[in-house]
Each structure stands twice: as structure tokens, then as C-alpha cells.
Amino acid sequence: MALQAAALLPSTFSFSKEGKVGASLKDSSLFGKSLSDQIKSDISSSSLKIKRAVRAEAVITATPAVNRATAEGKKTLRKGTVVITGASSGLGLATAKALAETGKWHIIMACRDFLKAERAAKSVGMTKENYTIMHLDLGSLDSVRQFVDTFRRSGRSLDVLVCNAAVYLPTAKEPTFTAEGFELSVGVNHLGHFLLARSLLDDMNQSDYPSKRLIIVGSITGNTNTLAGNVPPKASLGDLRGLAGGLNGLNTASMIDGGDFDGAKAYKDSKVCNMLTMQEFHRRYHEDTGITFASLYPGCIATTGLFREHIPLFRFLFPPFQKYVTKGFVSEEEAGKRLAQVVSDPSLTKSGVYWSWNKDSASFENQLSQEASDVEKARKVWEISEKLVGLA
Ligand code: NDP
Ligand code: PMR
16 A cells, blocks of 8 residues: 555655655645755655665566656656456457557466467457567466566566466366366466466565556356356365365365366356455455455356357357346457456455446446355465465
8 A cells, every 4th residue: 555655646756665766747846845855855865765675676677667757747657567367368358458459558468379369469459569478378387487487587567467367168077187287177267377476476566556456357157146156066165175185186086175076166166266365365465565456257258268168059059148138248348348447447446356347337346155255265275275386
């Protein structure tokens, strides 16, 4: 909070913890002192602090200050940098497009298929200066670590991270596994993102951007307090015995609750983990870092690649079913605008929130199910996940 407030101060130089200087000039006076006097005294009293802070800082990013004064003296916020996982299709791509169109964001498309991502960016009219593609396969922790390294080498600051990528394997009879041997749905959707978000938290903390956010995409189907969440198989993490055993399907179950493999349930369980993780981040880090942690259900985007593994009849009937029966359907474009709001809308800065949208497409804070808001379970999922990804 302190960092955010400092960066938003309108008429002084602001100094972040890391000693970065945010110059936001305005021709006015502060409590009767002239601006130039104020600046002079700010500079002299802070230069020592900056020198110390810069010496102490291991990584000095080359990011320009948050507020730049243009030639005409007009204040502009620098472009934010947002990392979006799985930006090569569906919701991630639509969000990247919506943000690129504002001209206020540089989008790091964190994708496993470079060519697909490049084609996707072109297909929605994104221009070169608005995006960079960086390789990330969430099914490999080495790849996650490599991504973090590549990102750091880019010299960009990290302002917003969107954990969006996911796989859904409803027709699989047998489990498949990530490089480290975790069941694929939970491995990619939860554990890969867990390591990514934990590793990049420090980077975000160092950014001088005024509104830093970490967003983990959730879903209605992981919430058993809804009709959609009561369609079998229902999400349930049980006592986490499968997760604790490493989900490897050999000496332990491939499902979090220790039960038999069910691809649809594994996806829903992974979404519960996503929503629990967001809240645990909030409890552990919001107050100290000022970072906004959020999750969301963007609506039923029944046309995306998420259903690629489903039977053809499902893929044919699902969009009209959602459009005309449940009326929960939302287009990729609309869903992208919703997630883009969670990334950058000044009114959505509240942390620890699971956002949803009503029929008029207005956002509201939604209630999570009992399990998806269970504080003790969130802590346990966090601690077990830390061990599985090598952070503890
Ligand atoms: P898509 O299948 O269109 O997008 C998923 C993205 O994840 C793709 O870009 C895909 O990459 C990427 N991905 C999959 N596996 C990996 C991996 N191992 N490493 C890196 N990236 C990977 O689905 P959606 O857009 O629908 O899903 C996006 C998010 O929205 C998910 O979190 C999903 O749970 C959530 N959601 C979706 C709803 C819907 O109705 N569709 C409803 C509620 C939530 P590639 O292109 O290479 O396959
Ligand atoms: Mg569901 C208001 C009712 C509603 C909504 C918003 C969704 C969203 N679904 C609803 C109801 C129903 N669905 C009902 C009544 C049925 C029984 C006919 C039903 C069935 C159904 C299936 C078989 N729905 C599904 C599936 C899937 O395979 C999808 C899934 O669970 O993916 C994990 C799905 C979904 N329904 C949704 C949403 C958003 C999904 C998919 C994506 C997700 O949660 O990420």
C-alpha cells in the first residue's frame, strides 16, 4: 500500500523502497512550499537513501519511471508490462488483444507454442511493439524456471501477472503427467502457475507501477455453491492425500483427494486450487506489498480450445446450450474485456476478490464455495505445493 500510495502522489518525486525515482511533475505547490523548493529538498534528503538502496539492490531494472512528463508537460503513465500465460488462444488471446488496443500495455505472451502464439497475435491485429512472446510450458518446472530467467534478462519490470493457461481432459481414461510426474491438469493449471507466481512475486514487488496485480483465473465449475458446480463430477479436494503424495499415479493417487482418476474432476479440483492460492497470496502478501490478488469467473466461453478434448457432439451442442438454456454464454471478445478490466481497471483494485459479471456485464464480488474459501485448506494446499515445486 505504501508503495502504491507513494507512486500515486501527484506533485512530488516519489521514491520506492528500491530507490527508483518516479518523477511526476506538476506545476503547483505543496502545503504552501513552491514545487521547485520541494523538489530540491526532496532530492537532497533522498539522494543518500537512493545511493544506499541502489547499492543494496541485486537487480536494477531498466524500467522508466512510472510517470513521465512529456514535452508539453503532460503527465503520462508509462506502459505497463503484463505477463499472460496461455495467450495463444481463447481468453488469454482475447485479453491480450483488449489490452494491446488500449496502447497502455506491453504484453508478454507466455506460451508453449511460439509459432501458434505468433500467428494468434497477428490474427487479432496485435502489432509488434505491443507484445513479446516468451516460451513457457507449465507442464515442466524447468521450463517455468527458465521463463522466469528469460523474463528477468529482458530488463522489463513486471507489473501484472495473469495465470490463465489451462488444460481440460474430460475424456481421458487414464491420467497423463507433467515432466515431474504430476497429473497433467493439476500439474499445469495449478502447480506450474504456483511456481511461476511465487517466483515472480519479488519481481512484481520491485516494480514501481502504481497498481500491481496478480490474477489467477478461476471458474464457476469449481464452486459447488452454484448449479454449474453441482454437475457431476463435483470438485472436492478431500484431505489432500493425493496431492501430498505427489499425484504421480504410481505409489499414490493421481487425484488430489486420493480417488480414482477422473479428468473432468481433476480440472475442477485444479480450479479450486487456483482460487485458494489467490486467497492465500492475499493473506500472506497483500498488506506488505500492496499487490492486488484476484481471481475471476469470466462467464462460459463455450467456443474456446478448452473443450478440444471433448467429444464432437459436446463441442457442437455446448455453445447453443449455454447461449439459450443457461444463458451463461459469453463471447471470447467479451470475456477478454472482462479479464482486461481485472488487469487494469482502476475500480477493480480490491485484493482477495473473486470477480464475476452480471447479465448487464457489470462486475461484482462473488461468493466462493465453502471449500474454495476454506482458509485451512488454502494453507495446506500452499504448503504441499511449495514442497512439490521445490520451494520448501
Ligand atoms: P484455451 O484452450 O483456448 O486456452 C488455454 C491456453 O492455455 C492455450 O493458450 C494453451 O496453449 C495454454 N496451455 C495449455 N497447456 C499449457 C502448458 N502446458 N503450458 C503453457 N500453456 C499451456 O481455453 P480458455 O481460453 O477457455 O481457458 C483460459 C482460462 O479460462 C483457463 O484458466 C480456464 O480454466 C478458464 N475458464 C474458461 C472457461 C470457458 O468457458 N472456456 C470458463 C471459466 C474459466 P496452446 O494454445 O499451446 O494449446
Ligand atoms: Mg455447465 C447456470 C448454469 C450453468 C453454467 C453457468 C455453466 C457453466 N453450466 C451450467 C449448467 C449446466 N452445465 C447443466 C445444468 C448441465 C447438465 C446438462 C451442465 C453440463 C456441463 C458439462 C457436461 N457443463 C459443463 C460441462 C463441461 O464439460 C464443462 C466443464 O465442466 O468444464 C470443466 C461445463 C461448463 N459449464 C459451465 C462452464 C463455464 C463450463 C466449462 C468451463 C469451466 O468451468 O472452466
